[in-house]
Amino acid sequence: MTTNSPGLFIAFEGGDGAGKSTQAACLAEALETRGLTVLRTREPGGTPIGEKLRSLVLDHGHGHIDAHTEALIFAASRAAMPAR
Numbered sequence: 070m071t072t073n074s075p076g077l078f079i080a081f082e083g084g085d086g087a088g089k090s091t092q093a094a095c096l097a098e099a100l101e102t103r104g105l106t107v108l109r110t111r112e113p114g115g116t117p118i119g120e121k122l123r124s125l126v127l128d129h130g131h132g133h134i135d136a137h138t139e140a141l142i143f144a145a146s147r148a149a150m151p152a153r
């Protein structure tokens with residue numbers, strides 16, 4: 070990749086506990102070691118509102134979240150724009 074490259078979007082997919090965060094951290098470290106700039110984010114999350122929505126999804130104190138509700142929370146996180 071050249072320094073004027075637009076970059077790559079790399080996504081880690083998998084169920085809860087599959088190891089996505091671990092592998093993303095390893096890859097980010099490996100790329101940064103090679104001098105590349107890495108922006109690591111997650112879904113839901115990545116913005117202040119997205120992180121609050123993530124907490125909601127991960128808070129099992131509410132009991133089971135039905136699939137429709139969870140899908141809408143993910144959609145809301147995608148819709149949330151970063152603070153300017």
Ligand SMILES: Nc1ncnc2c1ncn2[C@@H]1O[C@H](COP(=O)(O)OP(=O)(O)O)[C@@H](O)[C@H]1O
Binds near residue numbers: 084
């Ligand atoms: N290759 C691996 N072997 C054993 N345990 C792992 C491995 N990768 C991750 N873990 C452990 O599994 C758990 C879930 O990993 P994590 O990366 O948080 O998953 P995810 O982000 O997909 O939910 C963590 O406790 C992590 O330390």
Ligand SMILES: [Mg+2]
Binds near residue numbers: 089090091
């Ligand atoms: Mg994770």
